[in-house]
Amino acid sequence: MEKEYCMGFKAAGLPAGIKKNGDKDLGVIISESSANAAGVFTTNKVQAAPVVLDKERIKPGICQAVIVNSGNANCCTGEQGMRDAKAMAKGVAKEFGISEEMVLVASTGVIGESLPIEKIKDSMPDLVKSARSDGFQDFAEAILTTDTVPKIIVREGELGGEMFKVMGIAKGAGMIHPNMATLLGFICTDVQINSKVLSEALNQANKKSFNRITVDGDTSTNDTVLIMANGMSGVEINNAEGQNVFQDILDEVMVSLSRMLVKDAEGATKLVEITVKGAKSDTDARAIAETIAGSSLVKTALFGEDANWGRILAAAGRAGVALKPEKAEIYFNNVLMVKEGKGCGPEAEAQATRVLRESEFSIFLHLHLGNGDASVLTCDLSIDYVKINADYRS
């Protein structure tokens, strides 16, 4: 018997010849019945054709399938790009026997080259035919670019004695930054939920997850997070209690995916949570946390396992918000490194260096100026990051 990831959803992934290395590069998710849907898209002024298409198609709040390719972003490809995006949707619609407006599209990869649309069309019958309820691993592989591992997570919730599921699949690796979705994220759930409430839940979860991670400060032209709810579990989200239960599970799925994304970021060897407390406001705290998380000097020091707190404080100082260095405290996990703006000496430094050797840890900055707090996830900046991104197209 097929393993079922989430009731009423099927998926597939296969190599269509878009990637030069022959890896899987075309995937589809199909719901047995029409699903309520919502999306979050890039705020970049340069938007790929599939993003432009999806933003229009998702307006009625329903969809039934999503087709995704990796290896090519279908961005800066002009009118041909839009024709190709529509052709991808049409291919799925035709094979599966649904309206093409019910199919969303996502692409990721190199910007500025036209899709090899004939290869994609040729693969479509096989792709749709091979969709199965246990096909999500193949799908998760087919959407990867420089990621090293597929990222899937399934969580179960319970409401009024009935079980429901939320499944998330994502790819990221580089070009991930706050105020954006991540590159691509697809959430399937079998609850029954109104698409407006679903959209709010997605935005809520997004704030706590994909919008607080940073890899290299760049944001993509293709970022898309889609959620589909097909109601197949029979569990209905129709009151505040239900919404809370559903939100908790959705948050958990999306936060877990976020951590997986940063952990698998290009060249990353460290997953680091930057938490700022005691800022004048949450906005100030967020500005400081993001500036630290995005600082090349901080990130190279993390890679070098160097407890260089001076760079952390210097980054905080250029965030453009209130800060009194003489009040600042910095912790690496529970090791107090800086008190009243000054280093705590060689013993603290030795302890902090041990923290830095771990693959996951926290940096905590207390400003003692107010009640604002924020936290973001980041990774180190490694030699491999440069290698990966210097060689990406070749």
Place this chain on the structure above:
Amino acid sequence: MEKEYCMGFKAAGLPAGIKKNGDKDLGVIISESSANAAGVFTTNKVQAAPVVLDKERIKPGICQAVIVNSGNANCCTGEQGMRDAKAMAKGVAKEFGISEEMVLVASTGVIGESLPIEKIKDSMPDLVKSARSDGFQDFAEAILTTDTVPKIIVREGELGGEMFKVMGIAKGAGMIHPNMATLLGFICTDVQINSKVLSEALNQANKKSFNRITVDGDTSTNDTVLIMANGMSGVEINNAEGQNVFQDILDEVMVSLSRMLVKDAEGATKLVEITVKGAKSDTDARAIAETIAGSSLVKTALFGEDANWGRILAAAGRAGVALKPEKAEIYFNNVLMVKEGKGCGPEAEAQATRVLRESEFSIFLHLHLGNGDASVLTCDLSIDYVKINADYRS
């Protein structure tokens, strides 16, 4: 006979034992007579002790000497840091027989460690004694951190048949970003000029030079640019014509220093000018130019000699200002790569790749939205950048 860099100025540099490797790390510039002076300092909220001291001492618009150490930033060092900064100035004042208020101080290096002030004090008599009119090469070496070459430039100007000089010395390498000075810059001139006019001239030149370069987006706690004008040439700047002549020479010195700084940036292999034209406003153009210049994805592509124009357009798209990708043109030097938001094909790409193999070139983005333009200097992000900054303190 000693070579004279700039009339009435002497300098020296020697190893005082602050740097572990025994390189020169302490330098002084002394003017024979009191000089009119002005400064530009970091806007970072975390400011090193010497910056705090100089901002106060330069208020009357005069000074006679500046003492500089490398290897230690004297930042986040509390009250001891201020005592040490004052002690450095006092040491020069005592040896040279001037008031300590006439001595400015600058430091650069690791943040958060106290200065080895006894070593500095012990070196002071030798340092001041060895100051000579041809000692600027030693000084320029003594202020370096990860820079690989000292940076000195001398330019002569002529006003009413009389000659004057402007000399600039700088160090930079990393942590350089617009809206800041650079790390350390010292300008000496033998013109006679009122300190208010001098300050305006410095700000003007700064906008065209140190404020339009970026290496890694980080800004320092110690950034300081000082200018001293001792009047020894007898050339008086007292009208608009004189100001223009002086401004031109000062601009030339500071722009040349800026290029030298970016060229010698940590790990840099390329010096790249990013010019944006046709934005809705100069401010918009500047925002886009800086976002491109600071993008890790663009900078790694430059290192990889990959004409990845999609990353340039994607960076422009996240600058938060108006942009219509379908109107955008991108040139690498004079090679048109992108027209109406689409790539110009493999032949253009091949030509652009040849441009990218050069060590200096321009990237030009025309938005066709208005008359705003701006340009900034940047460098690539290399494997060596990461190595240098991962290992900096060890």
